[in-house]
Amino acid sequence: MKNKKFDTVATGGTFDEIHLGHLALLSKAFEIGRKTIIGVTSDEFALKTKGKHKLSHAYSQRVYNLKKLIRKKFGNVDYEIARLDAAYGPAVISEKVQALVASSETAVKGCEINKIRSENGLEPLEIIEVDMVKAQNGKPISSTRIRAGEINGYGQLLKYQSKRLNNS
DSSP, X not given: OOOOSEEEEEEEEOOSSOOHHHHHHHHHHHHHEEEEEEEEEOHHHHHHHHOTTOOSSOHHHHHHXXXXXXXXXXXXXXXXXXXXXXXXXXXGTOSSOOEEEEETTTTHXXXXXXXXXXXXXXXXXXXXXXXXXXXXXXXXXXXXXXXXXXXXXXXOBSSHHHHHXXXX
């Protein structure tokens, strides 16, 4: 293996509509870690945090799509999927995890995780922040925007022309 900075890193998300932002997060995690633990939000936890009917895919389909993407884009990398039923997942309790790869939007959770780790007598994680990937209009790409039909997973605007024409 190449020179990796960490033995084990963690990252996570809902991974409902997989997009370039997810690819950036995974790419950084695989680049710096020998092994990556990927937390995927359970349907039950997503329901609590995102509300009813906010997901396009059930947990099993999201995990399937994620594994397929990893095989296609990253090949044979060492990773495991952890089901997230709460905000923090294995990063809070695992001595093995040394770093957290998070988007600039969610990096604040790293501070919360480190506080809990400290209370549990664990070393703090190094927080690796990945910039949000922007769509054509300069706003962050997100699954919410994709589900709304505003953009696609590559950040291309889908409703731009019709909105522009209606505002003229």
